[in-house]
Amino acid sequence: MSLNTLFGEKKAEAKKIVFTSVDQYPEAPISLGTTLSNFTGDWRTFIPVVNEDKCVKCYICWKFCPEPAIYIKPDGYVAVDYDYCKGCGICANECPTKAITMEKEEK
Amino acid sequence: MEYKPIRKVVSGNYAAAYAALHSRVQVVAAYPITPQTSIIEKIAEFIANGETDIQYVPVESEHSAMAACIGASATGARAFTATSAQGLALMHEMLHWASGARLPIVMVDVNRAMAPPWSVWDDQTDSLAQRDTGWMQFYAENNQEVYDGVIMAFKVAETVNLPAMVIESAFILSHTYDVVEMIPQELVDEFLPPRKPLYDLADFEREPFSVGSLATPADYYEFRYKIQKAMEEAKKVIKEVGREFGERFGRDYSQMIETYRTDDADFVFMGMGSLMGTVKQAVDILRQEGYKVGAAKVRWFRPFPKEELYELAKNVDGIAVLDRNYSFGMEGILFTEAKGALYNTDAKPLMKNYIVGLGGRDFTVNDVRKIAENMNAVIEKGELDVEVDWYHLKR
Numbered sequence: 001m002s003l004n005t006l007f008g009e010k011k012a013e014a015k016k017i018v019f020t021s022v023d024q025y026p027e028a029p030i031s032l033g034t035t036l037s038n039f040t041g042d043w044r045t046f047i048p049v050v051n052e053d054k055c056v057k058c059y060i061c062w063k064f065c066p067e068p069a070i071y072i073k074p075d076g077y078v079a080v081d082y083d084y085c086k087g088c089g090i091c092a093n094e095c096p097t098k099a100i101t102m103e104k105e106e107k
Numbered sequence: 108m109e110y111k112p113i114r115k116v117v118s119g120n121y122a123a124a125y126a127a128l129h130s131r132v133q134v135v136a137a138y139p140i141t142p143q144t145s146i147i148e149k150i151a152e153f154i155a156n157g158e159t160d161i162q163y164v165p166v167e168s169e170h171s172a173m174a175a176c177i178g179a180s181a182t183g184a185r186a187f188t189a190t191s192a193q194g195l196a197l198m199h200e201m202l203h204w205a206s207g208a209r210l211p212i213v214m215v216d217v218n219r220a221m222a223p224p225w226s227v228w229d230d231q232t233d234s235l236a237q238r239d240t241g242w243m244q245f246y247a248e249n250n251q252e253v254y255d256g257v258i259m260a261f262k263v264a265e266t267v268n269l270p271a272m273v274i275e276s277a278f279i280l281s282h283t284y285d286v287v288e289m290i291p292q293e294l295v296d297e298f299l300p301p302r303k304p305l306y307d308l309a310d311f312e313r314e315p316f317s318v319g320s321l322a323t324p325a326d327y328y329e330f331r332y333k334i335q336k337a338m339e340e341a342k343k344v345i346k347e348v349g350r351e352f353g354e355r356f357g358r359d360y361s362q363m364i365e366t367y368r369t370d371d372a373d374f375v376f377m378g379m380g381s382l383m384g385t386v387k388q389a390v391d392i393l394r395q396e397g398y399k400v401g402a403a404k405v406r407w408f409r410p411f412p413k414e415e416l417y418e419l420a421k422n423v424d425g426i427a428v429l430d431r432n433y434s435f436g437m438e439g440i441l442f443t444e445a446k447g448a449l450y451n452t453d454a455k456p457l458m459k460n461y462i463v464g465l466g467g468r469d470f471t472v473n474d475v476r477k478i479a480e481n482m483n484a485v486i487e488k489g490e491l492d493v494e495v496d497w498y499h500l501k502r
Contacts, residue, residue, distance in 0.1 A: 029318075030306060043323070
């Protein structure tokens with residue numbers, strides 16, 4: 001994972017907390033850790049998919065992503081951090097070359 | 108230190124205020140409403156006289172009063188408030204918040220009838236309408252139980268991390284003076300040590316965390332289950348705390364349903380709050396007249412003492428449930444609860460619901476006698492005349 005993500009290099013430490021038994025939960029509803037351990041990407045229904053053949057590296061998607069979950073790879077193309085992308089579709093809407101399409105996510 | 112009670116002649120409201128003082132509450136946030144007002148006035152007086160350093164937050168509504176108590180309790184403080192009727196209804200949203208965040212706030216609700224028509228008199232519908240908010244509910248029969256109830260409620264609440272309501276009757280208790288045995292401060296302190304909160308908001312060394320944050324469908328369910336587990340645990344804690352209170356101070360509260368002369372009873376009167384004092388007196392008279400009757404006073408409505416109700420119900424032919432409250436479209440609220448609690452058991456007493464005393468309608472020993480005569484006839488016949496009897500109705 002490269003720079004320009006939500007957490008920069010800290011992204012490497014990201015690990016989602018998943019409770020598999022009621023006993024693992026805290027007694028009171030307090031959230032443990034930061035967003036590094038509380039992924040928000042599982043709220044979505046549709047995911048943005050980038051077609052590099054059409055991408056012109058304008059980075060409008062990168063600017064508009066409210067999360068931000070779009071990052072710029074070393075080769076200059078954009079990619080999506082699916083741990084945090086909520087599937088809002090703003091990137092696909094803003095893309096001038098229609099290089100980003102919203103597709104139903106299989107879960 | 109040997110226990111020597113301090114006897115004071117006080118109203119139910121002053122008993123509540125003294126109990127809050129002796130429980131060393133740290134924050135009181137409250138808004139005046141009849142008939143509760145003299146509780147928070149008395150606490151303000153304690154502060155004005157320099158008897159305590161309670162932080163008193165005068166707020167603009169009951170909703171804000173509970174919100175301020177939630178904030179205080181989340182920091183680890185012992186928080187207290189009091190309200191009645193419309194004020195309690197205005198708090199409703201925040202009541203869910205307090206229990207959901209597992210904050211052991213204690214509140215006195217002075218039972219007052221809901222408007223309209225406007226009424227300031229005794230009626231349990233205000234507190235019972237908060238049944239599903241996750242608050243424990245203790246109904247006091249007299250001023251002594253108001254005082255004892257507040258102190259015990261803090262201990263129970265802080266053990267299981269759930270909020271608790273201590274409920275007393277408008278005017279019948281709130282403004283009626285009676286002798287209350289108060290406990291010397293050092294002995295209350297021994298019984299009720301400082302609160303140990305679930306988490307420490309002032310711990311800046313630990314990882315950051317947020318309180319009352321979002322839980323998606325993947326996690327919300329488990330937190331609901333934990334509240335129910337805490338309620339189940341509270342039943343044990345209530346009995347232990349009630350027994351300890353009795354050992355230390357001579358008044359035992361280990362029964363969640365206080366039974367009075369029920370051992371050989373054919374049928375019992377069941378109800379909550381101050382009206383059960385009248386019922387007990389009537390039971391003594393009826394016993395002299397040959398009726399084999401007893402009284403079952405439900406002290407704790409939440410958590411609901413299903414097991415104790417079963418032990419009572421399996422040995423009697425009938426239960427006359429006296430409800431000073433009503434759930435429109437159904438029946439008296441305690442009646443619904445009691446029937447539901449027994450449905451899957453082998454205890455099948457005849458159960459009849461008497462709606463009594465709504466909006467402060469006087470409920471006397473003579474009324475209990477008339478109900479006893481009716482209940483006796485119902486049991487002899489073996490079937491109900493009506494299931495829900497609007498006993499006082501002018502016909």
